[in-house]
Structures are given as C-alpha cells and as structure tokens.
Amino acid sequence: MQKPAFQTVSVISTQQITPNMQRLTLAGQGLAEFPSDCEGGYIKLLFNAVGGTDLTGLDENNRPVMRTYTIRRFLAEQQAIEVDFVRHITQDNQCGFASRWAMNAQVGNTISLRGPGIIANLNTAADWFFLTADMTSLPALSAKIKQLPENAKGYAVIQVESLEDKQKLQAPDGIEVHWITEGLADKARSLEWYEGHAAVWCACEFDSMRQLRQYFRNEKEVLKDNLYLSSYWKKGVSEDGHKVIKRQDAEENS
Structure with a gap:
C-alpha cells in the first residue's frame, strides 16, 4: 500500500x-483513502520546531518534527479517525509536543x-x-483485541496510571482483562500459562518490553510467527x- x-x-x-487520556476525532477528505483495516495502525503527526502545527516556514533543510500515534477507530463515513493521547504532565508542568497540542486542541x-x-x-x-x-499502546490493543475470534481465550494485561483510566474493550468472553498499575512483566508471569501455541502481542515502554521479551521469547519460547514485540517509548527519552x-536493540536481538 x-x-x-x-x-x-x-x-x-x-x-x-x-483522567489521563484525551481522545480527538480528526477529519479530512484524504482520510477517505485510508484502508478499512487501518485501525490499530499508526499515523505521524507533524509539528514545527516549537511544537506548533504551522508548517509554512519549513523547507528541505528544516523538516517537521513527527510524533507517532495509533488509529484507534476509523470512521469511514465521516472520513475521520479517533486518536487517543496520553495526557503526559511532568512535575514541572511540562509535556511533549503532541500531548500539549491534544490537551489544548479545540474544534476547528x-x-x-x-x-x-x-x-x-x-x-x-x-x-x-x-x-x-501500557497507556501509550492501549489504543492499538483496543483495536487488536476486537479482531480476535469469538471463541478466543487468554489474557489482556494493561498497565494504566490510575484504575480510573480503565476503558471498555470489545473483547471475547474468553479473554481475561487485567487492569494494573504495577509492572507488566510481574503480572504476566503471575498468570497461568495455557497449553498449546500462544499468540503474543506486546507493546509498551522499552524497558518493560525487554522484560516481557525475556519471558515470552526466551523462557516460554513463543513461536516467532506468533510473537509481536514493540516498544512505543522509553522513559526519559524523546x-x-x-x-x-x-x-540498536533490534539489531542486537534479531
């Protein structure tokens, strides 16, 4: 494509x-060209060097800053997409370009x-x-979990800032959903490992991903074709x- x-x-x-999630619906004629299966995929939002959305002053030597976000829902008839943003606010009241823009965005x-x-x-x-x-990959999990077979069984473990951040998911009855505020890897290890071949979908903070990779790939030996592992961010790093x-991590662990 x-x-x-x-x-x-x-x-x-x-x-x-x-409390920690903002949802924006974005619309435009060009979105009509998005494929029907784009939910759970990603877009790149474009900002100028100071975090604004005016790109008129940019040229080949001054490229936009891009931030990656998930398409949570595709509204084909409205030529629109829903995008969820974690409301990142640090102790000094600072947040990233995209989060700040989303928290202050107005209709129009x-x-x-x-x-x-x-x-x-x-x-x-x-x-x-x-x-x-975790919360950054919750929109992607929300899209992926509703694509599972109706008779699917297993687990969805989701780390949130607060239990007030829980959302309603379209999950098969056989999927146990665990909302947690502690570490993802510790919770994953505590759950019973079923017999048969598991399909694993893992997306979260970089260090958490590495811990889960050790568990799923190295200890449980999940088949390569059944294993999706991705870090969406790393604490303290842009x-x-x-x-x-x-x-670098992918090259070292390929």
Missing part, C-alpha cells in the same frame, strides 16, 4: 475520556499528518492469546532518541 502524502485534517471532537484546529502505517496482525489461528500494553535505541 502506498502511503498518502502529508495531508491536513481538522479536529471535529475532543474529549477527556479518563488543524494539523498535518502522514500515514497510515500498518502493524503486524495477530495469528488468529493460535490456540490462545496474550496481549500486553521519540527521536527512542528510535535510535530501538533500532
């Missing part, structure tokens, strides 16, 4: 859905984006399923810095 060029979309809805505001990019699907022919996420660390 060829990715569309940069396009501009408008905010048509904004809502704080939990515009932003440029690129996408969509599609991430790997779960092997739905597996005997059972194990999904893990997205650009995280990309470098992520690439």
Whole structure:
C-alpha cells in the first residue's frame, strides 16, 4: 500500500475520556483513502520546531518534527479517525509536543499528518492469546483485541496510571482483562500459562518490553510467527532518541 502524502485534517471532537487520556476525532477528505483495516495502525503527526502545527516556514533543510500515534477507530463515513493521547504532565508542568497540542486542541484546529502505517496482525489461528500494553499502546490493543475470534481465550494485561483510566474493550468472553498499575512483566508471569501455541502481542515502554521479551521469547519460547514485540517509548527519552535505541536493540536481538 502506498502511503498518502502529508495531508491536513481538522479536529471535529475532543474529549477527556479518563483522567489521563484525551481522545480527538480528526477529519479530512484524504482520510477517505485510508484502508478499512487501518485501525490499530499508526499515523505521524507533524509539528514545527516549537511544537506548533504551522508548517509554512519549513523547507528541505528544516523538516517537521513527527510524533507517532495509533488509529484507534476509523470512521469511514465521516472520513475521520479517533486518536487517543496520553495526557503526559511532568512535575514541572511540562509535556511533549503532541500531548500539549491534544490537551489544548479545540474544534476547528488543524494539523498535518502522514500515514497510515500498518502493524503486524495477530495469528488468529493460535490456540490462545496474550496481549500486553501500557497507556501509550492501549489504543492499538483496543483495536487488536476486537479482531480476535469469538471463541478466543487468554489474557489482556494493561498497565494504566490510575484504575480510573480503565476503558471498555470489545473483547471475547474468553479473554481475561487485567487492569494494573504495577509492572507488566510481574503480572504476566503471575498468570497461568495455557497449553498449546500462544499468540503474543506486546507493546509498551522499552524497558518493560525487554522484560516481557525475556519471558515470552526466551523462557516460554513463543513461536516467532506468533510473537509481536514493540516498544512505543522509553522513559526519559524523546521519540527521536527512542528510535535510535530501538533500532540498536533490534539489531542486537534479531
């Protein structure tokens, strides 16, 4: 699938859905070209060097800053997508470009984006399923879990800032959903490991991903074709810095 060029979309809805999550609905004619299976995929939001959305002053030597976010829901008839943003606020009241923009966005505001990019699907022919996420990857898990077979069994373990951040998921009855505020790896290890081949979907903070990789890949020996592992961010590191660390880690653990 060829990715569309940069396009501009408008905010048509904004809502704080939990204490630490903001949901924006973005609409634009170009979104009509998005594939029907784009939910759970990603877009790149574009900012200038100071975190604004005006890109008119940029040129080849001054490229936009890109931040990656998940398409939580695709509203084809409205030519729109829902995108969830973690409301990152540090003790000094600072937050990243995208989070700050989302928290202050008003209906009618515009932003440029690129996408969509599609991430790997779960092997739905597996005997059972194990999904893990933190708040940054919760939108992707929300899309992936509703694609599971109706008779699927297994677990979804989701780390949130507060239990007030729990969301309603469209999960099969056989999927046990665990909302936690402690470490993902510790909780994953505490759950019974079923017989048969598991399909694992894991996306979270870099250090948590490495702990889960040790468990799923090295200890439980989940089949390579059944294993999706990704870090969406690293604590204390910008997205650009995280990309470098992520690439180095992939080369060392391929």
